[in-house]
Amino acid sequence: xxxxxxxxxxxxxxxxxxxxxxxxxxxxxxxxxxxxxxxxxxxxxxxxxxxxxxxxxxxxxxxxxxxxxxxxxxxxxxxxxxxxxxxxxxxxxxxxxxxxxxxxxxxxxxxxxxxxxxxxxxxxxxxxxxxxxxxxxxxxxxxxxxxxxxxxxxxxxxxxxxxxxxxxxxxxxxxxxxxxxxxxxxxxxxxxxxxxxxxxxxxxxxxxxxxxxx
Amino acid sequence: xxxxxxxxxxxxxxxxxxxxxxxxxxxxxxxxxxxxxxxxxxxxxxxxxxxxxxxxxxxxxxxxxxxxxxxxxxxxxxxxxxxxxxxxxxxxxxxxxxxxxxxxxxxxxxxxxxxxxxxxxxxxxxxxxxxxxxxxxxxxxxxxxxxxxxxxxxxxxxxxxxxxxxxxxxxxxxxxxxxxxxxxxxxxxxxxxxxxxxxxxxxxxxxxxxxxxxxxxxxxxxxxxxxxxxxxxxxxxxxxxxxxxxxxxxxxxxxxxxxxxx
Amino acid sequence: xxxxxxxxxxxxxxxxxxxxxxxxxxxxxxxxxxxxxxxxxxxxxxxxxxxxxxxxxxxxxxxxxxxxxxxxxxxxxxxxxxxxxxxxxxxxxxxxxxxxxxxxxxxxxxxxxxxxxxxxxxxxxxxxxxxxxxxxxxxxxxxxxxxxxxxxxxxxxxxxxxxxxxxxxxxxxxxxxxxxxxxxxxxxxxxxxxxxxxxxxxxxxxxxxxxxxxxxxxxxxxxxxxxxxxxxxxxxxxxxxxxx
Amino acid sequence: xxxxxxxxxxxxxxxxxxxxxxxxxxxxxxxxxxxxxxxxxxxxxxxxxxxxxxxxxxxxxxxxxxxxxxxxxxxxxxxxxxxxxxxxxxxxxxxxxxxxxxxxxxxxxxxxxxxxxxxxxxxxxxxxxxxxxxxxxxxxxxxxxxxxxxxxxxxxxxxxxxxxxxxxxxxxxxxxxxxxxxxxxxxxxxxxxxxxxxxxxxxxxxxxxxxxxxxxxxxxxxxxxxxxxxxxxxxxxxxxxxxx
Ligand SMILES: Nc1ncnc2c1ncn2[C@@H]1O[C@H](COP(=O)(O)OP(=O)(O)OP(=O)(O)O)[C@@H](O)[C@H]1O
Ligand SMILES: Nc1ncnc2c1ncn2[C@@H]1O[C@H](COP(=O)(O)OP(=O)(O)OP(=O)(O)O)[C@@H](O)[C@H]1O
Ligand SMILES: [Mg+2]
Ligand SMILES: [Mg+2]
Numbered sequence: 001x002x003x004x005x006x007x008x009x010x011x012x013x014x015x016x017x018x019x020x021x022x023x024x025x026x027x028x029x030x031x032x033x034x035x036x037x038x039x040x041x042x043x044x045x046x047x048x049x050x051x052x053x054x055x056x057x058x059x060x061x062x063x064x065x066x067x068x069x070x071x072x073x074x075x076x077x078x079x080x081x082x083x084x085x086x087x088x089x090x091x092x093x094x095x096x097x098x099x100x101x102x103x104x105x106x107x108x109x110x111x112x113x114x115x116x117x118x119x120x121x122x123x124x125x126x127x128x129x130x131x132x133x134x135x136x137x138x139x140x141x142x143x144x145x146x147x148x149x150x151x152x153x154x155x156x157x158x159x160x161x162x163x164x165x166x167x168x169x170x171x172x173x174x175x176x177x178x179x180x181x182x183x184x185x186x187x188x189x190x191x192x193x194x195x196x197x198x199x200x201x202x203x204x205x206x207x208x209x210x211x212x213x214x
Numbered sequence: 215x216x217x218x219x220x221x222x223x224x225x226x227x228x229x230x231x232x233x234x235x236x237x238x239x240x241x242x243x244x245x246x247x248x249x250x251x252x253x254x255x256x257x258x259x260x261x262x263x264x265x266x267x268x269x270x271x272x273x274x275x276x277x278x279x280x281x282x283x284x285x286x287x288x289x290x291x292x293x294x295x296x297x298x299x300x301x302x303x304x305x306x307x308x309x310x311x312x313x314x315x316x317x318x319x320x321x322x323x324x325x326x327x328x329x330x331x332x333x334x335x336x337x338x339x340x341x342x343x344x345x346x347x348x349x350x351x352x353x354x355x356x357x358x359x360x361x362x363x364x365x366x367x368x369x370x371x372x373x374x375x376x377x378x379x380x381x382x383x384x385x386x387x388x389x390x391x392x393x394x395x396x397x398x399x400x401x402x403x404x405x406x407x408x409x410x411x412x413x414x415x416x417x418x419x420x421x422x423x424x425x426x427x428x429x430x431x432x433x434x435x436x437x438x439x440x441x442x443x444x445x446x447x448x449x450x451x452x453x454x455x456x457x458x459x460x461x462x463x464x465x466x467x468x469x470x471x472x473x474x475x476x
Numbered sequence: 477x478x479x480x481x482x483x484x485x486x487x488x489x490x491x492x493x494x495x496x497x498x499x500x501x502x503x504x505x506x507x508x509x510x511x512x513x514x515x516x517x518x519x520x521x522x523x524x525x526x527x528x529x530x531x532x533x534x535x536x537x538x539x540x541x542x543x544x545x546x547x548x549x550x551x552x553x554x555x556x557x558x559x560x561x562x563x564x565x566x567x568x569x570x571x572x573x574x575x576x577x578x579x580x581x582x583x584x585x586x587x588x589x590x591x592x593x594x595x596x597x598x599x600x601x602x603x604x605x606x607x608x609x610x611x612x613x614x615x616x617x618x619x620x621x622x623x624x625x626x627x628x629x630x631x632x633x634x635x636x637x638x639x640x641x642x643x644x645x646x647x648x649x650x651x652x653x654x655x656x657x658x659x660x661x662x663x664x665x666x667x668x669x670x671x672x673x674x675x676x677x678x679x680x681x682x683x684x685x686x687x688x689x690x691x692x693x694x695x696x697x698x699x700x701x702x703x704x705x706x707x708x709x710x711x712x713x714x715x716x717x718x719x720x
Numbered sequence: 721x722x723x724x725x726x727x728x729x730x731x732x733x734x735x736x737x738x739x740x741x742x743x744x745x746x747x748x749x750x751x752x753x754x755x756x757x758x759x760x761x762x763x764x765x766x767x768x769x770x771x772x773x774x775x776x777x778x779x780x781x782x783x784x785x786x787x788x789x790x791x792x793x794x795x796x797x798x799x800x801x802x803x804x805x806x807x808x809x810x811x812x813x814x815x816x817x818x819x820x821x822x823x824x825x826x827x828x829x830x831x832x833x834x835x836x837x838x839x840x841x842x843x844x845x846x847x848x849x850x851x852x853x854x855x856x857x858x859x860x861x862x863x864x865x866x867x868x869x870x871x872x873x874x875x876x877x878x879x880x881x882x883x884x885x886x887x888x889x890x891x892x893x894x895x896x897x898x899x900x901x902x903x904x905x906x907x908x909x910x911x912x913x914x915x916x917x918x919x920x921x922x923x924x925x926x927x928x929x930x931x932x933x934x935x936x937x938x939x940x941x942x943x944x945x946x947x948x949x950x951x952x953x954x955x956x957x958x959x960x961x962x963x964x
Contacts, residue, residue: 004285004288004289004292004328005249005327005328005331005332005335006249006289006323006324006325006326006327006328006329006330006331007289007292007293007324007328008249009249009250010246010247010249010250011250013246013249014246024357024360028357028359028360031359032359037359038430039422041359041362041363041366041422042366042418042419042421042422042425042818043415043418043419043422044363045362045363045365045366045367045370045418046366046367046370046374046414046415046417046418046421047411047414047415047418048363048367049366049367049368049370049371049373049374049414050374050407050410050411050414052367052371053371053374053375053378053410054378054407054410054411056375056378057378057403057406057407059395059400059403060392060393060394060395060399061395062395068407070407077411084359084360084363085363087360088360088363088364088367089367091364092367092368092371094335095219095335095336095339096219096281097281097284097285098281098282098284098285098286098288098332099285099288101285101331101332101335102242102245102331102335102338103245103246103248103249103331162292166292166293166296166300166320167296167300167301167316167317167320170299192400195400196400196403196404196407199400199401199404199405199408200404200407200408200411202404203404203405203408203409203576204408204411204412206576206577206616207408207412207576207616207617207618208412208415208616208618211411211412211415218860224858343820343821343858344820345819345820345821345824365819365820366818368820369818369819369820369861370818372860372862373814373862377570377571380566380568380571381571381572381574383530383535383566383571384566384571384572384574385574385584386535386559387533387535387559387562387564388584388585388588388632388633388636389556389559389560389585389588389589389636390584390588391556391588398587402574402575402584405574405575405576406574408576409570409573409574412618413570416618417814417815420810420812420815421815421816421818423774423779423810423815424810424815424816424818425818425828426779426803427777427779427803427806427808428828428829428832428876428877428880429800429803429804429829429832429833429880430832519895520895520896520897520898521865521866521867521894521895521897521898522865567893621765621766622765623765645893648892648893649811649889649892649919650765650919651763651764651765651919651959651960652764652919652921652955652959652960652961652962652964653764653765653959653960653961653964654764654765655919655964656961656964659964675893675894675895675896675899677896678922678963678964679964682964715895715896715897716895716896716897717896717897717900718896719922720896720897720899720900720903720922720923720926
């Protein structure tokens, strides 16, 4: 779910860089206010590298295989580091594999990063809404919602951008239908991402709970 | 290392010798200018400039081909339908299949821009070692948190993908069949990713300790980041500046030509 | 020679392997190991011991050459059949313990081969007792010491009841007592063939009888390990000074 | 005793350390190491060798007790001063080589202590030659063998010109030849004190003179290593059977 080089008009690329810088600046400001911002740098970097590596895993599906995005998980685990981490992950994907690229870095960071921030907020909601249920169950439920929502929002932004910017010759209502259609076809993917996010969070909760933000 | 970027960073070409700070600004401006291109004659010019640039850089062709192949297929997957659905002018028609001119032009435009931007990008990152590029970014004012994270993640990507590889091997040897989908298989994938996260978290703590022991965040030092900003005010009107001006002029001319003369 | 192929044991002929864009690591390597043999694979760093062992279980595909395991030719369609007969322990036990608890790591293999949960648990329980890990069955892998992880990895591999056991530097990071325990456990295992790569000449000489030295892509020395240990000049010549 | 504090060397008194929600690992441990001593720290797995070494450089904070290093009391405000005098090598060199190239890893420390790039490079060049790594200066860490990584990690630590060197299981995964090379390098290092935790009794006896056995949170045995190696019953009793 990366927008390749060459598709979007330059104006959109540049303005999305602006928005991305703004969010990055805000995240960094939050990070700098943490008690020991330096201590988390290695942690965030290694987790960034982990997500980069994990997103190369192919999950077999009835039709072909999908590879994971995991931006919901990243948001849930990394909190404010998620956005810079996604920016960095995308930078490497762009220059190493050509998934995305330099001019589309800003827009891709928005596609992946803003949903990750949502996912973090959703996952934190468990402290308020999930009080009454068992810890492990609330982790799973909120993990699932965070993971599925993140990928859902990402694909919504992605398809809207692609459909409205490719000269497809569609009119507005046809474009809208195409977006709905593509979104519906992505519901299974949302399910897989949600389930895996929930499972991974529950794994970490069992094995090393301090990895999850409290 | 299969995807190391700086495999050919030690060649000697004008692009390799170009100071990375100027190179970053120059080539990135060029990439954005390429992204604005829409008209025919500018596409031709853009492709010509790109090929020239890559030629001057002396990077081997295989480097480019290997890195463009997969994203190229991916891109084609997205735009493959355009010639059939987009536009009114019909070029060819076999039965119910119609090939339309506007769609074909759109494909050519997108593919050319993709090729030009990606090639320029690979030239930028392939002609200096990654660490030097990072220092350049740091000097251009990118936050040290970002450059530190870039450096550390770059270092450990290979380490971690090796770990994942070994774990995948271990699952295969114990009879895991990865090519079917089931609840249990998903939970195994989750365990693999979870293990990777937990292991890298533990490793991160060690790495941080190792950095501390070697003076990271030391009070004696104002600039306590692994990626130093070694900016000196050595502005001289030399080849660095000439290349920079050259690429800025090209970039601006492309944009101006695109906006006003087409 | 030809007869060996279809018989039990490991039979390797003219194995050629190289990593892309590198020199060959294994150059026409041939080797026969008969059932009942316990073999040490020696050689200095980077001579290809791990690579060779991985080709035996089909993790690395040789450019040419044949591998017969227990009378089966290793190829794509026999892969899972061959793998089910071999237990392979990596150098780093962390690579092998990816499930949350020790118990789940041990039952992982049997479940993959279609055993019921009950049957898999029974196998696991036996192994946990054998390795003195009963107390830790439900403990997370990350709360174990290095020695315990090593044992857990071994238990996980033995759960498949392999006929052939391959260990890559099993004593790494173990203290002397664990090394002794591990040696004793290995000597009592009900497997037909054991192949161990190790830099610990002293330890490996206690658990194996035959020693191979790998260098320049071939088995250069094939001798009883006791004879080899006496011949310090040969060892020295292959970069294995005995006193270190 | 009191006099030692303000003198050179390592002076540890009544160190108490425990991990949260666990039994104490170090229970009132006391120890003096004088300049010029090369000391082996022995003990079976999980007795707290690594933990103890980490308290010496302030990575783990003891509950009580004092640590004096070269006449300086270890506390928050002297931390960086003490650390600049100690070189500490972790068991896993990958944790220590966090910069992409070897050269960068070596200059990292000196640059942090305010040296100029030129001065740091000069130190690095000397060390690269000493460890035979000149050719690999700009190679990425990922492409090195285990032995080379070990040497690079050591070089990175020595770049700070430490007076005290602490090594945690330095021979792990090294082949006999590298073990010999490492021993020779260590014996020639210009440091005042060397403290090595190791399970390789044979190797460590070649590079140290004094041996400590850690158990139950205290130094139980403190003897010359040659005497200790002769006393197999003591070793056996602390879980260190000499023949393994
Ligand atoms: N993925 C790889 N790509 C390229 N070369 C590799 C790769 N893995 C190993 N090599 C090279 O192949 C050779 C054999 O490596 P291998 O790991 O089999 O050695 P080894 O005998 O097991 O060494 P050690 O005793 O250090 O474990 C080495 O020279 C190594 O550098
Ligand atoms: N982070 C931790 N949390 C809780 N307990 C720990 C932690 N790290 C170590 N321990 C425990 O503290 C004890 C001492 O561990 P340490 O790593 O110092 O032992 P060691 O002597 O270095 O062992 P080895 O020879 O295996 O390296 C062990 O029993 C271990 O289980
Ligand atoms: Mg090996
Ligand atoms: Mg230790």
